[in-house]
Amino acid sequence: MSSPRRVAVVGAGLAAVSTCDALRAQGYDGELVLYSDERGLPYDRPPLSKDVLLGKSGRHDILLRPEQWYEGQRVDLRDGTPVRAIRPRESGIELADGSVVGADRVVLATGGTPRPLPVPGGDDPAVRVLRTWEDAERLRERLLPDARVTVVGAGLIGAETAAVAVALGCRVTLVDPVPVPLAAVVGAGVARALHSRHTAEGIEVITSGVERVERRPAADEVLVHLAGGSKVVAADTVVAGIGIRPATGLAEAAGLRVDNGVVVDAGQHTSHSNVLAVGDVARLDGHRVRHEHWEAAQQSGEAAAGGILGRPLQQAGAPWFWSDRHGSRLEAVGTMADAERTVVRGAPDSGAFTVFGLRGDRLVAAAAIDRARDIKTARRLVDRSVAVDPARLADEGVDLRTLLKR
Ligand SMILES: Cc1cc2nc3c(=O)[nH]c(=O)nc-3n(C[C@H](O)[C@H](O)[C@H](O)COP(=O)(O)OP(=O)(O)OC[C@H]3O[C@@H](n4cnc5c(N)ncnc54)[C@H](O)[C@@H]3O)c2cc1C
Incomplete structure (x- = not known):
């Protein structure tokens, strides 16, 4: 397989940067362009719900690579440059300004976007989410001592956010319809121990669904109506942590196979041989779930580099993740x-x-x-x-x- 002359990577999160890193490490010498719809240097996301919310880390502390790395590795970072479409048949991509840029291989590394609460009022901007640096910055300003904070969803990011908020002196309510969240992922014993820690640390834990969310601008508060009218929780800040939707729009529009993520083979190739997908947006064919975790994103970038350069496939290890709380x-x-x-x-x-x-x-x-x-x-x-x-x-x-x- 001949080495491509230009690789365009769409998105500049961990999976994208890992792809670029691995391509250079494996000897790729051609052009490498990284398109990001966010501004600034690419950063790591796990600290957002940990040290960034706690005010212990700033943007500079969480950069995936220092600025000089991009020059040294000849990675042409185009920040603030969303990709509007990919055109696999014409070997190109289309930018938001309508210009078309040639690329022999396109790597989709578009990640995911937080799922809005699927209830009336659930998409109100007053219901905050945590995915980007800006989300974390805006949320941190609200986590003041005594602020009433309601977190909906007690999975990984919701639980971490609730733990940080209570550590900062907020009055925290954590709402989830499942009595023992994460049991399917970590087993009932560990899940029970994790969930019970919230109450021990002073969080009010409520097992319930949410029926609707109502913003009361005059009082600068949000009312969270729980299922069946059982209770109304008034909050200064509401955060939804109920998972993400993979950002598959570009792949779908290009006619690639998409089913709970962009479907890829072990070399991260999609249903079009010149397009690969990595990180949270990709799902390995034959696997039920997408592994929306840090290590999986990093390893998928390495696999994609091997896929692009036609290297033998490495056997992937079992998925691993971590989460910090309390x-x-x-x-x-x-x-x-x-x-x-x-x-x-x-x-x-x-x-x-x-x-x-x-x-x-x-x-x-x-x-x-x-x-x-x-x-x-x-x-x-x-x-x-x-x-x-x-x-x-x-x-x-x-x-x-x-x-x-x-
Ligand atoms: C708050 C938080 C805490 C986490 N904590 C942990 C943890 O403790 N442990 C763990 O294992 N994992 C954790 N994760 C998960 C881990 O960070 C993700 O799995 C990983 O960041 C996924 O990387 P990615 O590159 O696939 O996607 P992303 O990091 O989402 O990057 C995708 C990028 O593509 C951009 N983009 C999308 N569409 C376009 C377009 N059309 N044009 C240009 N750019 C585009 C997006 O804006 C984004 O910048 C956490 C995630 C979050 C959000």
Whole structure:
């Protein structure tokens, strides 16, 4: 396969920057243009719901790469330049000003946009979301001591936002229709422990859906009407954290295969061989879910570079992610939904413990609170598909690394 002369990357988040980095690392010498509809240098998103909201990190602290990297790597960053269409058949892309630019390969790295609350008033700008630097900046200004903050959605970003808000002295209400959010992702034991921490830290946790949202401009407040008229929660600030929609518009308009994300093969190729997709917007064919996590975005960029240059495919490891809340770190690896049974290591009452998910005698997943070492070994056990003895997994006296040697 001949190396392309110009690669255009649409979007400039982690997956895009990782693609550029890997292309250069793998010897690509042609033109590399990165189009971003945001302004400024590309930045990392996980700190937005952590140190940025806490006021501990500024924009400069969270840059994905320093400014000189773009020049050094000959990555032509066009910030504030949205791509309006991709034209795979004509080997080009169309910018918002109507100009058409040639590109032998196009990498879609458009990420996702927060889902608005699907209820009347749910799309009111008074209902804030957290995806961009600007979102975080505007939200931070509202998280003042004693402010009434209602977070709808107790998944990863909603829970982190609620935890930061309570740490900043806000009066926080967390609303979710599911009694134990994240149970499908990290298992019921870890999910229960995580969720109960909110109440212990002073957050009012309400298990309910939301019926509608009503803005009261005169009082500068928002009323959140809970399902069935059960309660009305008045808030100075409402944040919705109910997940994202993959930004598939360009792919759909170009006639690419889209089904809960732009469908890609292991080399990140879409249904058109000159177009690839990476990061949150892409879904690997044959997999039910998109992995909307940091490491998956980074690795998909590396895979895309290999795909563009025709390198042999690397075997992808099990998906991994982390999340920080109330001073604790959650980490999870693999797919808990694939597990037939679980084994606990450590004492849940202590707050730090690990749950392993097994299918037959193989480890398929693990989730832990504040037990990084367990997860490090669990990743290797999952990736190598080693047969494990459940009793030894549970036994704190057994060094987990010895299980790798069986
Ligand atoms: C607040 C927050 C906290 C997170 N915390 C964690 C965590 O603790 N652990 C973890 O594992 N993961 C976390 N994640 C997830 C992780 O950050 C994402 O999976 C990752 O950023 C996805 O990268 P991406 O490049 O695919 O998409 P994005 O980072 O969304 O980048 C896509 C970019 O493309 C741009 N774009 C879209 N359309 C166009 C267009 N037409 N033209 C030009 N540009 C366009 C977008 O504006 C955006 O800048 C978090 C995410 C958020 C938002």
